[in-house]
Amino acid sequence: MNKKQKKNLYRIISAAVLVVLLAFLPLPKFVQFVLYLVPYIIVGYDVLRKAWKGILKKQVFDENFLMAVATIGAIVLGEYREGVAVMLFYQIGELFQSYAVGRSRRNISELMDIRPDYANVETEDGLEQVDPDEVDIGSIIVVKPGEKIPIDGIVESGQSTLNTSALTGESAPRDVREGQEVISGCINLNGVLKIRTTREFGESTVSKVLELVENSSSNKSRSEAFITRFAKFYTPIVCYSALALAVVPPLVRLVFMHAAPEWGDWVYRALTFLVISCPCALVISIPLTFFAGIGGASNAGVLVKGSNYLEALSKVKYVVFDKTGTLTRGNFAVSGVHHSEMENERLLWYAAHAESFSDHPISESLRAASAVPVDQSRVSDVREYSGKGVTAVVDGVNVAAGNIKLMEQLGISAIPCSHEGTVVHIALDGKYAGHILITDEIKPTSAEAISQLKKQGVRKTVMLTGDRKKTAEAVAAKLHVDEVYSELLPADKVEKVEELIAQKGAGEVLAFVGDGINDAPVLSRADVGIAMGALGSDAAIEAADVVLMDDDPLKIVKAVKIASKCMRIVYENIYFAIGVKVLCLVLGAFGLAGMWAAIFADVGVMILAVLNAIRALFVKRL
Numbered sequence: 001m002n003k004k005q006k007k008n009l010y011r012i013i014s015a016a017v018l019v020v021l022l023a024f025l026p027l028p029k030f031v032q033f034v035l036y037l038v039p040y041i042i043v044g045y046d047v048l049r050k051a052w053k054g055i056l057k058k059q060v061f062d063e064n065f066l067m068a069v070a071t072i073g074a075i076v077l078g079e080y081r082e083g084v085a086v087m088l089f090y091q092i093g094e095l096f097q098s099y100a101v102g103r104s105r106r107n108i109s110e111l112m113d114i115r116p117d118y119a120n121v122e123t124e125d126g127l128e129q130v131d132p133d134e135v136d137i138g139s140i141i142v143v144k145p146g147e148k149i150p151i152d153g154i155v156e157s158g159q160s161t162l163n164t165s166a167l168t169g170e171s172a173p174r175d176v177r178e179g180q181e182v183i184s185g186c187i188n189l190n191g192v193l194k195i196r197t198t199r200e201f202g203e204s205t206v207s208k209v210l211e212l213v214e215n216s217s218s219n220k221s222r223s224e225a226f227i228t229r230f231a232k233f234y235t236p237i238v239c240y241s242a243l244a245l246a247v248v249p250p251l252v253r254l255v256f257m258h259a260a261p262e263w264g265d266w267v268y269r270a271l272t273f274l275v276i277s278c279p280c281a282l283v284i285s286i287p288l289t290f291f292a293g294i295g296g297a298s299n300a301g302v303l304v305k306g307s308n309y310l311e312a313l314s315k316v317k318y319v320v321f322d323k324t325g326t327l328t329r330g331n332f333a334v335s336g337v338h339h340s341e342m343e344n345e346r347l348l349w350y351a352a353h354a355e356s357f358s359d360h361p362i363s364e365s366l367r368a369a370s371a372v373p374v375d376q377s378r379v380s381d382v383r384e385y386s387g388k389g390v391t392a393v394v395d396g397v398n399v400a401a402g403n404i405k406l407m408e409q410l411g412i413s414a415i416p417c418s419h420e421g422t423v424v425h426i427a428l429d430g431k432y433a434g435h436i437l438i439t440d441e442i443k444p445t446s447a448e449a450i451s452q453l454k455k456q457g458v459r460k461t462v463m464l465t466g467d468r469k470k471t472a473e474a475v476a477a478k479l480h481v482d483e484v485y486s487e488l489l490p491a492d493k494v495e496k497v498e499e500l501i502a503q504k505g506a507g508e509v510l511a512f513v514g515d516g517i518n519d520a521p522v523l524s525r526a527d528v529g530i531a532m533g534a535l536g537s538d539a540a541i542e543a544a545d546v547v548l549m550d551d552d553p554l555k556i557v558k559a560v561k562i563a564s565k566c567m568r569i570v571y572e573n574i575y576f577a578i579g580v581k582v583l584c585l586v587l588g589a590f591g592l593a594g595m596w597a598a599i600f601a602d603v604g605v606m607i608l609a610v611l612n613a614i615r616a617l618f619v620k621r622l
């Protein structure tokens with residue numbers, strides 16, 4: 001509990017003790033009035049002040065106003081104890097709520113405990129501990145076992161195992177050695193690592209992830225926005241209804257029935273009505289549910305950029321996948337070199353060099369396949385053709401490496417390949433020089449992910465790829481995706497997604513899942529763009545609405561499950577809170593429920609709704 005919460009707790013306790021004491025003292029009415037004002041002021045002064053400020057600012061109708069009117073009204077009617085008790089319960093509810101919100105905030109930041117406190121920078125006179133913010137790009141930092149990697153970089157020396165669970169939600173450790181890239185936020189488990197930083201702290205993965213989680217509350221979902229709007233209309237309606245309840249029945253009795261108007265009774269009922277109608281449970285629990293849902297998801301390695309995307313995810317009916325790097329590993333192995341007049345090694349050497357500046361999975365695989373390490377200083381004039389390939393000048397030779405579309409564009413006649421797999425055609429100085437056949441592997445969990453998505457209510461799965469038809473259809477058949485479209489350029493993918501969006505029904509959501517390499521336009525065009533394997537890829541983190549921290553397709557299923565659970569809780573709370581309210585309002589209007597029952601129901605509903613909301617935080621087992 002923080003200081004303010006403690007102070008409020010003392011206020012509540014002292015007022016409660018006073019009320020109990022006063023209840024046992026037989027005092028004349030006027031003395032009672034004066035004495036009950038003491039606990040009333042102690043426990044309610046801030047509510048009264050806020051209500052007054054609201055009136056001055058012409059934003060009259062809020063819950064402070066409701067509480068102030070109801071309790072002052074009760075006191076004026078001579079129901080002193082009730083007036084104080086209502087205020088007391090209201091404050092208990094408020095205290096509980098602020099405690100719960102604080103707890104889940106802390107919970108989330110504990111779960112997201114990836115912010116490094118310092119970096120050990122190597123200097124001439126030994127190690128120096130500095131703020132990660134002050135470390136320049138290219139510095140050497142030392143990370144000892146048990147420490148967090150503070151900044152993204154490349155291992156200069158040492159080897160170790162990293163725990164990535166804070167980022168990915170998976171506990172599978174990752175081995176790293178010299179020359180490999182490491183990302184901030186992982187915990188170094190055993191060896192000492194010397195790392196040359198490749199980014200500033202502010203640009204490092206940790207900062208990006210934290211920023212994303214912190215900003216997610218600004219994208220409000222429809223149900224959340226609905227609650228805010230609802231409260232805005234609802235409170236004035238309730239206030240006027242209460243006024244009507246206080247005035248109309250007595251007048252009817254007086255004028256038409258010639259009976260005693262019973263003003264006191266009806267005013268009391270109207271006040272009860274006000275207490276009951278305070279919409280706290282909803283106003284509090286809905287945002288809290290989303291907050292907890294987003295927090296729980298990030299703990300599982302699923303970063304959701306706002307509650308609107310969480311809501312959308314729960315309604316996903318179409319899932320469109322990119323092939324390479326999403327459903328397949330993107331680790332191509334060279335399975336053959338055909339129609340080459342030069343040595344195979346030589347052709348691979350040209351290909352690897354021409355590709356040396358690209359971060360496409362194909363390029364990385366070709367670099368890895370080349371026996372001789374790539375020397376980037378021999379490469380110039382690099383041009384990438386998205387969805388086609390690359391051209392570059394290597395040792396003075398014009399090299400083109402890419403698919404048949406690239407060859408067509410360059411006016412080179414290529415020899416088609418009859419084998420299954422992805423083909424990289426190579427041309428040297430405008431002359432066809434043969435092709436490299438590379439094959440990719442389907443990720444082990446892709447098929448399972450697709451069948452589980454179906455079980456989650458996804459109507460159709462679609463695969464889009466720039467790869468050739470032959471390869472695409474082989475992959476699609478193995479995975480049982482419903483539709484497959486191949487040989488698409490990035491712009492064609494956007495068009496296909498737009499077509500699918502036009503076909504779907506109202507209220508249905510289309511999600512696109514990609515690896516973030518050359519599919520940013522599609523990611524942003526889909527209703528929900530999901531980028532996977534985003535560890536270290538800024539472009540994907542920027543373009544996507546949902547970021548999966550590792551590249552396991554089952555994470556997509558997990559994201560949908562988390563979203564569904566969160567929305568289920570949201571609706572449970574909405575129905576429960578409104579149901580109890582309506583019941584109490586009816587009982588109150590007929591004089592069957594007094595103010596006590598009202599405040600009890602209100603605080604009770606709120607506590608239950610808040611506890612229910614916190615359930616959204618726990619998503620590990622989904």
Ligand code: ADP
Nearest residue numbers: 323324360362387388389401402403465466467
């Ligand atoms: P996917 O839709 O499967 O993710 P891309 O749109 O990234 O595929 O690429 C489509 C096709 O373009 C690839 O199958 C490949 O034939 C070709 N291609 C793209 N980039 C490169 C590259 N850097 N080198 C060689 N070929 C490439």
Ligand code: MG
Nearest residue numbers: 322324517519
């Ligand atoms: Mg791709």
